[in-house]
Amino acid sequence: xxxxxxxxxRRAFIFAAIGSxxxxxxxxxxxxxxxxxxxxxxxxxxxxxxxxxxxxxxxxYYAIGHRFRGSAPLSWRRLGGGAESIGWWxxxxxxxxxxxxAVIIAWAVRYIGxxxxxxxxxxxxxxxxxxxLQQAEGDAGFDVGLxxxxxxxxxxxxxxxxxxxxxxxxxxxxxxxxxxxxIPLLVAIFLVLVVRxxxxxxxxxxxxxxFTPDWSALTDADVWVAAYGQIFFSLSIGFGIMIxxxxxxxxxxxxxxxxxxxxxxxxxxxxxxxxxxxxxxxxMAQASGVAVGDVADAGIGLAFVAFPTIISTMPGGxxxxxxxxxxxxxxxxxxxxxxxxxxxxxxxxxxxLSRNASVFGVGGAMAIVSLLLFPTTTGLNLLDVxxxxxxxxxxVGAGLASVITLAWGLRRLGVLGDHLNExxxxxxxxxxxxxxxxxxxxxxxxxxxxQVISRIQDGYGEMPSGYVALYGWGSAIGLLVIAVxxxxxxxRKGVVAAHDTGQGSTPQPGKEA
Amino acid sequence: xxxxxxxxxxxxxxxxxxxxxxxxVHLSHHPEEVEAYxxxxxxxxxxxxxx
Numbered sequence: 001x002x003x004x005x006x007x008x009x010r011r012a013f014i015f016a017a018i019g020s021x022x023x024x025x026x027x028x029x030x031x032x033x034x035x036x037x038x039x040x041x042x043x044x045x046x047x048x049x050x051x052x053x054x055x056x057x058x059x060x061y062y063a064i065g066h067r068f069r070g071s072a073p074l075s076w077r078r079l080g081g082g083a084e085s086i087g088w089w090x091x092x093x094x095x096x097x098x099x100x101x102a103v104i105i106a107w108a109v110r111y112i113g114x115x116x117x118x119x120x121x122x123x124x125x126x127x128x129x130x131x132x133l134q135q136a137e138g139d140a141g142f143d144v145g146l147x148x149x150x151x152x153x154x155x156x157x158x159x160x161x162x163x164x165x166x167x168x169x170x171x172x173x174x175x176x177x178x179x180x181x182x183i184p185l186l187v188a189i190f191l192v193l194v195v196r197x198x199x200x201x202x203x204x205x206x207x208x209x210x211f212t213p214d215w216s217a218l219t220d221a222d223v224w225v226a227a228y229g230q231i232f233f234s235l236s237i238g239f240g241i242m243i244x245x246x247x248x249x250x251x252x253x254x255x256x257x258x259x260x261x262x263x264x265x266x267x268x269x270x271x272x273x274x275x276x277x278x279x280x281x282x283x284m285a286q287a288s289g290v291a292v293g294d295v296a297d298a299g300i301g302l303a304f305v306a307f308p309t310i311i312s313t314m315p316g317g318x319x320x321x322x323x324x325x326x327x328x329x330x331x332x333x334x335x336x337x338x339x340x341x342x343x344x345x346x347x348x349x350x351x352x353l354s355r356n357a358s359v360f361g362v363g364g365a366m367a368i369v370s371l372l373l374f375p376t377t378t379g380l381n382l383l384d385v386x387x388x389x390x391x392x393x394x395x396v397g398a399g400l401a402s403v404i405t406l407a408w409g410l411r412r413l414g415v416l417g418d419h420l421n422e423x424x425x426x427x428x429x430x431x432x433x434x435x436x437x438x439x440x441x442x443x444x445x446x447x448x449x450x451q452v453i454s455r456i457q458d459g460y461g462e463m464p465s466g467y468v469a470l471y472g473w474g475s476a477i478g479l480l481v482i483a484v485x486x487x488x489x490x491x492r493k494g495v496v497a498a499h500d501t502g503q504g505s506t507p508q509p510g511k512e513a
Numbered sequence: 514x515x516x517x518x519x520x521x522x523x524x525x526x527x528x529x530x531x532x533x534x535x536x537x538v539h540l541s542h543h544p545e546e547v548e549a550y551x552x553x554x555x556x557x558x559x560x561x562x563x564x
Contacts (some may be wrong), residue, residue, distance in 0.1 A: 010545055047528060195559070204514045211518040252546045260539055264533035272531050274523075309528025425543035 005171055005355070006248050012176035012259050013249055014265075017258070019179030020245070021236045021266040022186070024104060024303075027331060030270035031277040032298035033230045035210055038217025041378060044266075045218065045227035053443060054231040055263050056435035057399070059428060060406065061237060062255045063416035065246035066423070071345040072240030073486070075247065077496055086401050088483035090240030094342040096475060099370040100383045101339065101450065102163070105332035105440035106156035106375070107132075107304065108325045113310055115321025119219065124129060128300075129380070136377045142467045145378050152375035158478035159333070160367035166337050167359045171248045175341060177332050186330040188195065189274055191483070196320055197279035206282020210274060225450070228443045233391060235266055236335070242344040247345075255510030256426035277402035278304070279306040284310045310335035352492050385472045388460055392451040393476040400444040407437030459492050 007013040032041045060086030068075035110132065114120060120127035129135050134149045160476035197203055203396065217223045232238065246255065278292070284306065285292040297306050307324060311317035344358045353361065374383055407413050413433050421427050460468045 040518060040525065043521065043525045043528065164521075207522065208514040208518045211522040212515055213517055213521050254540065254543055254545070257536070257540045257543055260536035261533070262531065264536045268528045268533045271525060425539065 006250065007176055007245075009174050009193030010253050012172060012180065013245060013253070014261055015179040015183055015243065016171070016176045016334075016338070017242070017262040018247055018265045018269075019023055019175070019183050020241050021234065021262060021335075022183065022269050023234075023331050023335035024064065024101075024328060025230075025234050026266065026270040027273045027277070027328065027420070028299050028302045030230060030234065031210065031274040032296060032302065033226050034274055035278065035293075035296055037222075037223040037226050038214040039209070040211040040213035041217050042223070042227065045224045046230065046282060049224075049227040049231040050267060053228055053440045054237070055259065056428075056432050057232075057237045057440060058235060058259045058263055059420055059432065060413075060416060061240075061242035062246040062259055062404075063242035063420050064205050066235045066249055066253065066255055067419040069418060070243075071247065071349040072243045072342060073346050074349040074495070075243050077491070079406070079412055083405050083410060085480075085483045085487045086398060087240060087243075088486040089394070089398045089401070089479060090238070090243075091343050091346045091486075092479035092482055093390055093398060094239050094241070094339045094398050095366060096243070096390045096394070097341065098336060098339045098385055099480070100374055100386055101332065101336055102159050102370050103152065103156055103374040103383060104300070104366075105329055106152055106159050108328040108332060109159065110151065111215075111308070111325040112322055112329065114308070115325055117320060118312050118316050118321075119457065120289050120308045120312070122312075123277060124312075125305045126333070127308075133380055134377050135380050139376055139464075141381050142464055143378060144373070144382055144471070145376055146372055147377045148371075149375050149377060149379075152379075153371060155367055156371055157367070159336075159361075160370065161331065162369065163337050163340060164231055164359055164363045167340060167363055168356070171245075171341070175337050177336070181336050182330045183404060186327055187269065187272075189327045189330070190276060193320065193327065194272060194276040194279065196316075197276050197283070200279065200283035200314065200432050202282040202284075203279035204282065205286060206278040206280065206292050207275065209282065209296070210278035222366065224374050225443070225447055228416065229447060232399065232444075233395065234270060235242050235263060236338065238395040238402070239339060240346075240398075241338045244342050244345050245338070255420055256424035256428065260426060266497050280310055281306070281349065284313065287313050298502065320324060328478050347437075350486070350489070350491065352495075360369040360413050380472060381467070385460060385463060385468060386475055389440055389472040389476045390476025392455075393448070396444055396451065397476075400441065400448050403436055403441045403444065407433070407441070415438055479509075 007016070011416050034046070037045065064075050064079065065072075068078040070078060071087070072090045073084050075194065076087035077084035087330075114132075132151060134151075136143075136145075164177055169177070198295055224225055236242070248255075248415060249255075281295050282292055284295045288295065295306060308321070311324075312323035314320055340363060344362055347353055347362045348355065348358045373379060406416070413436060455468075455472070457463055465471075
């Protein structure tokens with residue numbers, strides 16, 4: 001067993017898991033979802049979702065990886081033959097998300113530099129789409145081409161070089177090490193941003209908009225679904241990351257105690273981000289003479305259009321901008337490496353590849369796909385449609401398949417619960433089984449079915465239906481087909497059986513043969 | 514900032530950050546078990562004392 005293929009302790013694991021969970025969504029998704037979902041009243045469905053789905057699912061995935069000691073496909077295979085497909089589905093989703101997620105980090109890298117000179121001028125939206133991303137207009141934007149935009153491709157290549165070096169250094173020497181540096185740095189930067197934002201005129205109006213409770217929102221089913229969705233996406237559950245990471249933990253590791261720390265760190269950070277983002281939006285609203293609701297936004301629009309506008313208006317905006325986009329890069333990279341690791345460990349397990357071969361062969365292939373498809377004049381629409389389908393069908397679908405298979409198909413929740421209690425301080429029991437076996441299948445099932453109906457009836461945004469069919473539905477269904485094909489490929493002799501159920505030393509992922 | 518907004522901000526901070534503090538305190542009360550003899554605490558097993 002290679003030493004660098006195991007976390008040296010739970011502290012390293014906790015930082016790596018927080019690094020995975022805290023990503024772009026904490027900064028640019030949570031604040032808007034909370035604002036839209038009843039403001040201060042949103043804390044109720046949010047905490048209910050955290051307790052009834054987020055934390056129980058986190059424990060479940062930790063238990064799978066730690067008990068069955070493998071990558072997502074290998075752990076699922078050891079749970080029960082056909083369940084391996086769920087693991088490959090998670091690997092496929094991770095592949096797709098990694099190749100476009102890296103691109104957004106590359107944008108953020110460029111925006112650190114743009115902040116220093118406020119390069120976007122008077123029109124940050126037009127600058128982003130036209131001058132920086134050089135997106136083709138009209139129908140041409142839906143012809144996927146290979147016309148590279150060097151201003152995006154070069155930082156993207158550097159991001160991939162950095163990520164692959166981290167993977168080459170391994171789970172402990174690479175991923176855990178950068179997480180233990182980047183996460184405290186990220187929190188420190190965000191604290192500076194929040195303090196600065198709170199001293200801006202109008203900041204209080206922003207906080208008022210974020211926290212004034214609209215209790216009627218609690219009777220709206222959509223708000224509850226949004227809260228579960230936020231918890232589900234934010235905690236990075238469903239990707240196979242937590243299975244992969246916990247498989248690299250020592251036998252006697254406090255899984256539930258660590259999981260609680262990871263879950264509340266993730267929520268604590270997004271609450272901090274919410275305060276920072278809305279204090280800043282309050283300033284923008286006051287400077288423009290409009291209501292906070294008129295400037296509130298999420299995602300790319302918030303980070304790459306609204307924030308540049310604010311940075312240009314604010315005294316000392318350049319410094320604020322450099323810090324904000326540095327925070328995005330730090331949060332993004334620790335999440336990116338966790339997603340890529342799912343793919344690398346899985347391929348190592350199944351095909352017996354060495355670390356070097358998987359990092360530079362498989363990781364290199366991911367980098368090439370990422371570089372060919374996204375830093376192009378047609379990359380933005382492709383990123384948008386893949387993101388929507390990978391999240392709403394991929395992650396939600398794989399999460400749903402996981403809980404139904406475990407609780408109702410294989411009926412192995414008892415085994416996993418016993419394992420958690422054997423190694424952990426915070427014990428789980430009937431309540432945990434009810435949450436995983438009943439509550440989460442219902443919630444995820446509702447989210448999945450309503451998304452399918454909505455996409456079939458309404459399409460996706462303004463995109464041509466043929467484009468959505470090919471790249472949206474095509475990618476979603478394609479991942480399932482690939483998952484089944486990879487499951488049908490036989491394992492190398494002895495790999496599936498080679499895990500010890502006792503307390504002794506056990507083979508590690510990627511080192512089974 | 515309205516009184517209801519102030520109250521809900523405090524409630525959210527206390528519950529979420531309080532939860533984080535409680536989780537960290539809980540973890541600190543259950544120190545990591547050392548699997549092997551590890552005198553220099555570097556996570557790698559060391560040779561046990563000869564006496």
